[in-house]
Amino acid sequence: MQHSKRHQTALRVSEMDRTTTPTTTSSSPPPPIDSETALRLEVLDSKTYEASLQETWRSREAEKGFDWELEKLRRRFSGMEMNDEGEWVKVGGADWTFSPAKRDLLEDYDTGISASTTTTTTAKQTYELTLFDTVKVFIFNTLSIIGMGDMVGMSRVPTAEIQKYEGSFLSFIKGALGGDLQTLAGGPLFLLLATYFKKYGPVFNLAFGPKSFLIVNDPVMAKHILKSSPTAYDKGVLAEILEPIMGKGLIPADPQTWKVRRRALVPGFHKRWLNRMIVLFAECGDRLNQDVAACVDRGGATEMEERFCSVSLDIIGKAVFNYDFGSVTKESPVVKAVYRILRESEHRSTSFIPYWNLPFAARFMEGQREFRRDMGMLDDILTELINDCVNTRREASVEELEERDNSDDPSLLRFLVDMRGEDVESKQLRDDMMTMLIAGHETTAAVLTWTLYELCAGDQRMLEDIQDEIDNVMGDKDKPDYDDIVGMVKLRAALAESLRLYPEPPVLIRRALKDDVLPQGGSKLKKGVKVMKGADIFISTWNIHRSEALWGPTAEKFDPSRWGRAINNPAVKGWGGFSPELGERGLYPNEIASDFAFLPFGGGQRKCVGDQFAIMEATVVMAMLLKKYYFTFTGTAEDVGMRTGATIHTMNGLNVIPRERSEGTRRVGKDGKRGGYWDAMNKGEGEGSMGEGKNMKGGGQGDERNGKCPVDH
Structure with a gap:
């Protein structure tokens, strides 16, 4: 290049x-x-x-x-x-x-090289995994499992043997023959990892025979991995699994392709486009409210998880390629196809036998036939949209595109196609669009689902505080603008708390491209944890987000007020704790504010680029919904259940009964006042409140990342 x-x-x-x-x-x-x-x-x-x-x-x-x-x-x-x-x-x-004379923020590169065919030559020449690496990991894993790891210089990392799981014998055999860790686990893998986390601590090996995964449940170790050079860790098995689906899109792309595609997407996120997106969020949120209103008129229940999936799909369809799925007002086969594809992706990620590559897999496995049908349907939609856009291309500079009236087509696809100098290659555009379609709507739908679930299941004063805030910030307006998003602090805290308890995804996957040593963190391994080249690593965001060592005794409790209180634990070596001051600098308390104890969008160079988009979208949709309605479960909170795709879903749907808000239906407490949840929690009066106090364990230094005094919990 x-x-x-x-x-x-x-x-x-x-x-x-x-x-x-x-x-x-x-x-x-x-x-x-x-x-x-x-x-x-x-x-x-x-x-x-x-x-x-x-x-x-x-x-x-x-x-x-x-x-x-x-x-x-x-x-x-x-x-x-x-x-x-x-x-x-x-x-x-x-x-x-960046050139002082240009505003396109793009580095010049050889447009004769198609991004979809670019390879990471430097990384491959230096860190390409060989058969020797694979065999070496195999042997060392075997020695570690039988207790001889110290003989070959491996760290004393405890090993959880999945074959010891007390499930049925038939389930065990089925999982073993199919190479499926989830079947062996007897349920979602991240819940099995949570069980082992309580037993083995911040880091352990998950083994099935000689196959082993290093499970990281520590923010200091996670930070080391995620902030390392792309030539040290890559997406590993995740990239291999997602490549048939997303090609060389941003998530599975090799480092070089990722850099090129990220630079190509930069200009599309200009101010006028983001302002237009807030309007789009509100338009789709209004559709959702109308759908809920029809349910209220019927006096019946509605399944809100499906509604949230639909509104998120409609938003991403218009934002990315100007396609109106209209799934809020009609049943969309695309939503079901995307969900099935994500389930298949997750199944592949926990399989140690690549069954999808077996001869005649599509002929004898119904799941593979369904997967191919779903992929064919999505590919057909994207191909038609890309071809239509390319055929009507109006090439212009970035400056001209930013000023162009894009009300008829504000999509990123239109911007990329029309951008002068951009290599319009249909295969790469397809990969980019497929990645945004799948990843762009799934996470937001899950955040909305679990936030509403917790607000219905939890302390009603919490919901009242949030609804009062929405009323005060928005006033008589039906649709919020950006200033309103910033002003709804409690609502955004609730969304962040939902992302903490239900991280999307619950596991981040990496592979070591060279030998490395992870820092001690909260473990007892003073010399750190040795990582071999070729080792597969699962960073359990679920365990990190729910760790009492990081979030205190209320770690499993939904408490949005926690984001206003500092926390630190000197027992976790190298962890800076959580700083509310740093958290207030953005729309949500990101990984910097928590020093990698909160990773809803990952961290480091490969962090999700759509985090701000997702938070703004979720805030607008939820604010419009809670401004007009309150909800009660049709049964109990326990009836909802939990299962997992690429993100965490309900088992039985979020079935609720919506009712319109009015002065007559607004609850008040025994003292005649509404709300008061935040005040009670911050004063240490709420159930499970952590109140004012010291560090969780001992004295020691707190967070000095911002040049301020150490923060105490």
Whole structure:
């Protein structure tokens, strides 16, 4: 790939790093930049476009409002990340810069190379896994399982043997023959990992015979993995599983393709587009309210999980490729197809036998025949949309596209196709669109579902506080704008708490591309945890988010007020705790504020790029719904149940009875007042409240990431 000379004026590694980094020739790949070196970068060249933007936001007081959220999004897309001190730095190398004369934020690259066929040559040359690596992992896993790991230098990581699970013998045989860990587990894998977490602690091996997965339940270890260079850890088995579905979309893409596609998508997230998206969220939210109103008129119940899936699909359809699924007002086969595809993806991720590649699999396995039918239907829809867009292409510069009246087609697909200089390659566009279709609606639907579930099942004062906040912020308006989103602090806290208890997905999958050592974290392994090249790793966000060592004795409790209280535990070595001050800088308390104890959208360079989009979408839809209605279960909260696809779903649906809100139906307490949940919890009066106090264990230092005094719980 050809780079222009202006790229050589990008962020440069400091003199200290240059003197310790060996020079390389064009015939050999440059050495990878480790996570520490990547953060030691000089100040940007003052003449670059990037530097001028940084100067605009030099004052911390200016870091608020819609423009600041847009700027944060732009920075993440351009390869920047906030470090532990709250400073924005370049990561993952120093090959990006921005022209002072251009606003497109794109690095020039050889458009003759199709992104869908780009490969990670540097990573493959340096860290390609070989048969020797596979055999080595196999042997070492076997030795570790039989208690001889110390002889080969492995850490004393406890091993949970899945074959000891006390399920039925027939289920065990079925799971063993089919290579299915979930069948062996007797249910969702992440719940089995939660059981073992309570027994084995922050890190353990999950073994079935010689096949082993390293399970990480610790924020310090997770941070090390997620913030490492892409040449140290990749998506591993996840990329292999998702490639037939998403191709080289952002989620499964190799590092080089991912960089190219991310840069191509940057300009589409401009201010006018995001403003238009808030209007779109409200339009689709209004459809949902009308559907619920019809249910109220009938005096019956409705299944809200399906409704949330439908509204999320309608939003992503219009936002990404200007297609109206209309699934809120009619049953959509696409929703069911997407869900079945996600279930199949998850099943493949926990299988140690690639049954889908077996000869005649599609002939003898009904699930594989159904999977191919579903993929064919989605491919047909996307192919038609892409072809229509390409056939009506009106090429323009980024500046012209930003100013163009896009009311008839505000989609990202239209922007990508019309962007001058962008290589319009149908296969790559298909991969991008498929990734956004599946990943873009599933997570939001799950967040909305579990938030409503918890608000119905929990302390009613909590719901009353949130509804009162919505009333006060929105006033007489039916549809919120961006300022309203920012103002609904309690509602956004409830959404964040839902993401904490029901992370989407509950497990992050990685594979080590070189030998490594994880930090001690909350484990008792003072020398850290040795990771072998080729090892498969599951980072259990479910366990991290529900860990009492991180979130205290109320870790399993739905308590949105917790996001206003600082917390720290010196027993977890290297963890900075949770800082509410850092959490208030964005629309949700991200992984920086919690020092990787809260990972709803992942972390590091491969963090989900749609986090702000998802939070804004969920806030608008939920605010409009709760402004007009309150809900009661048709049965009990326990009837809802839980199961998992790629995200966590209900077992029996979220069946509720909606009723319109009015002064006559608004509940009041015994003292004649409504709400008061937040006040009670912050005063330490609520059930399970953690109140005011010290660190959870002992004294020690708290969080100094922001240059403030240590925070105490």
